[in-house]
Amino acid sequence: MMNYSSRPPDGPRAPGVPEPPGPQAPPPAPAVRAEALTVVRGPGTVLHDLHFTVPRGRITGLLGPSGCGKSTLMRAVVGTQAKVTGTLDVLGRPAGHPTLRSRIGYVTQAPSVFDDLTVRQNLDYFAAILDPGGRSAAERRHEHVTRAIADVDLTTHADALAGNLSGGQRSRVSLAVALLGAPELLVLDEPTVGLDPVLRRDLWTLFHSIAADRGATLLISSHVMDEAERCHRLLLMREGRILADDTPDSLRTRTDSETVEAAFLHLVDEATAADRTKEHTR
Numbered sequence: 001m002m003n004y005s006s007r008p009p010d011g012p013r014a015p016g017v018p019e020p021p022g023p024q025a026p027p028p029a030p031a032v033r034a035e036a037l038t039v040v041r042g043p044g045t046v047l048h049d050l051h052f053t054v055p056r057g058r059i060t061g062l063l064g065p066s067g068c069g070k071s072t073l074m075r076a077v078v079g080t081q082a083k084v085t086g087t088l089d090v091l092g093r094p095a096g097h098p099t100l101r102s103r104i105g106y107v108t109q110a111p112s113v114f115d116d117l118t119v120r121q122n123l124d125y126f127a128a129i130l131d132p133g134g135r136s137a138a139e140r141r142h143e144h145v146t147r148a149i150a151d152v153d154l155t156t157h158a159d160a161l162a163g164n165l166s167g168g169q170r171s172r173v174s175l176a177v178a179l180l181g182a183p184e185l186l187v188l189d190e191p192t193v194g195l196d197p198v199l200r201r202d203l204w205t206l207f208h209s210i211a212a213d214r215g216a217t218l219l220i221s222s223h224v225m226d227e228a229e230r231c232h233r234l235l236l237m238r239e240g241r242i243l244a245d246d247t248p249d250s251l252r253t254r255t256d257s258e259t260v261e262a263a264f265l266h267l268v269d270e271a272t273a274a275d276r277t278k279e280h281t282r
């Protein structure tokens, strides 16, 4: 408890008496907060009553098998998913709020680039939408575009047509577009799929520097469990439900597992056993 006895609350401070600590700053609001989040797609419920938070300035990995609902959850966060119920706050606003558009960068699984433009032309196009304006803006745009291309390691391909790039290179053009506006929240849907190990490592280094240097929050999906080890926090999903919301270390410790993959399998087995027990007691 704080001790203010050396002076009255608003009185002068006695000489030599250190300034008492101020009231503790409340922890920063999470970048994403979901309460009873449920999503229906087509005939079925795809996300079931999810409760979780995504802390600011950290990398949260969204991991789980194909079809478990990772992309659906990301679409809900960026505000492009229909039939979302419950509470979903993003950067202090309800998901999909118009003011969030320029604060979130979103990279879908299918790279969204123009094949008949070069890498630089693709970025110039999106930079002009984000930062329209005359000569002074043009210089700034050029700088941002050049930096985003370098960030994703495509400087040597800046003048190549996007249509002539490999799948992994096209994904990186999409990522560069998302980096352009220096978003506070980056939502990346399986950004490392199809990339070789060196590129994957380099991209994860980039993700960490974006979080550390720019204070951005990253929500990154993957179904490759070794990538889980690179995240500060994990949301493990299975069949539209959150199986765990924890750090990799704590997950391994509490399941007595050596890897996050083993921890995930342990939790799946536990959940399956619990489901069976429920069925038997019905």
Ligand SMILES: Nc1ncnc2c1ncn2[C@@H]1O[C@H](COP(=O)(O)OP(=O)(O)OP(=O)(O)O)[C@@H](O)[C@H]1O
Pocket: 041, 042, 043, 046, 064, 065, 066, 067, 068, 069, 070, 071, 072, 073, 223
């Ligand atoms: N357009 C749609 N209409 C109806 N159901 C859909 C639609 N798109 C996806 N689904 C269903 O929603 C569920 C979750 O899909 P989602 O794409 O979110 O999973 P995912 O974990 O991202 O999978 P992957 O890793 O393969 O991309 C799946 O069961 C899928 O069949």
